[in-house]
Amino acid sequence: MSDTVIQIKNLKKVFGEREVLTDINFDVHKGEVVCIIGSSGSGKSTLLRCINLLETPTSGQILYHNQNILESKQASHQYCAKVGMVFQQFNLFNNLTVLENCVIGPVSVLKKPRNEAVETAMHYLEQVGMAQFVNAKPKQLSGGQKQRVAIARALAMEPDALLFDEPTSALDPEMVGEVLKVMKNLAEAGLTMLVVTHEMAFARDVANRIVFMDKGIILEDDTPEEIFNNPKNERTKAFLSRAMG
Amino acid sequence: MLEFINQVLKIWKEYAPALWDGTITTLTIAIIGTLVGLGIGLVIGIYKTIPISPKDNIIKRVSYKIVDFILSAYIEIIRSTPMMVQAMLFYYGIAMVFNIQLNILLSGLIIVSVNTGAYMSEIVRGGIISIDHGQYEAAHSIGMTHTQTMSKIVLPQAIRNIMPSIGNEFIINIKDSCVLSVIGVTELFYVSKYAAGATFHYFETFSITLIYYFVLCFTITKILRYLEKRMDGPDSYTIMGSQTAPEAVIHVNTANHGKGE
Ligand SMILES: Nc1ncnc2c1ncn2[C@@H]1O[C@H](COP(=O)(O)OP(=O)(O)OP(=O)(O)O)[C@@H](O)[C@H]1O
């Protein structure tokens, strides 16, 4: 396939005595939507956090456009600005308004002129349907609204790829839809996305590829059709039958 | 009773200018001491929350540890000894070692500042570590450095959260600055003692002093509350006009909303 944005090679992560990730290998290509599924504790969040350098991998490589970002601090810094993350708990900056949440990164990290950053921020806030709330503080928003602002904040950095860690798991059921809809639009617009999710319908409909993780290893990495209709592994079958109810 | 009131009024009339000067000195020491103490506290609190990982080089780790030990010693020694003793040691110690007579008011300011700094360090550190780790992670995820994260995200929230404690230190300083009378700082307590000694009416004089301290602390508490509220910004936000009705601006009040977060 076309050019590789992120490539994971022999990634391993050990917490104390516990090996949480064992020899992870996979690629994310430009414009691709990859969903990571798997049962609780299988290491999905840890993998995403390693990719975003919130955790330091014990060994292995993370290649960003073929450059190993674990080697130099300089490279890892630029990389962080270019690969964004959306968190389960939103993590909006509580002291800033909706607009400032989306402006602070471009201004202080990308060194964009402020008026340009505001313009970009407004563009993405409109895209997620939150432009009316520019003056609100995070505590004044509902969960779904917060998550949409968090997505706009990540987009305002004009990232190469976005990582999502269960973006709808902390939401009330009636707000899940609005966030998934925004994500689906982004996928259609060609954004490169790596999504940890328990939303099986979303994975099936939106993903180009699905990665099934179990106990720190990737058991299957295939198209949604293959994973859902023709799972190769017994554990995948068991997980899917549980997840699909 | 009437006699008591008359006596109080008489003393007050006679000593009002002196008491006023004492009040100003007390306030000056409390304000400057609290601000300088907050400055010391910020520096130490920020230093103590610098992330040091085992992967940093050995020189950085060792020098960090040494400075950290000195700062901890400072905090513990100040917090475990009375300010009155610190004042005596400092004032007479300087006089003995350097053979100079330090300005008394300046000595008082230094003592209160250094003392407050020790308490403020712990308050600031507590304020910083109480900020949700998700705030750091979000900042990291958009590529912000530790310095940027601290100055733009963490400290503004931490300082807002410790405002009540800072106010509390200020009030404590107004009251505790009276121990500086042992080295002769002419603050409110010193002036009162002087007036009482001159008139032999201790009860009446210190009744006046009590009212002075109370009015001072009570008013300042109210002012600080008000400032805290102002810092929080408006309870409501404005919904900006949409494309269909650009002039529409709706005010949403969330005063009783989301306070639990
Ligand atoms: N900082 C840490 N220290 C020690 N163990 C950890 C740490 N973070 C995660 N773990 C462990 O690593 C394992 C994988 O955790 P992880 O959060 O990656 O799972 P997950 O697949 O995201 O699960 P979930 O679906 O519940 O979010 C768990 O057993 C967890 O206890």
Ligand SMILES: [Mg+2]
């Ligand atoms: Mg997880």
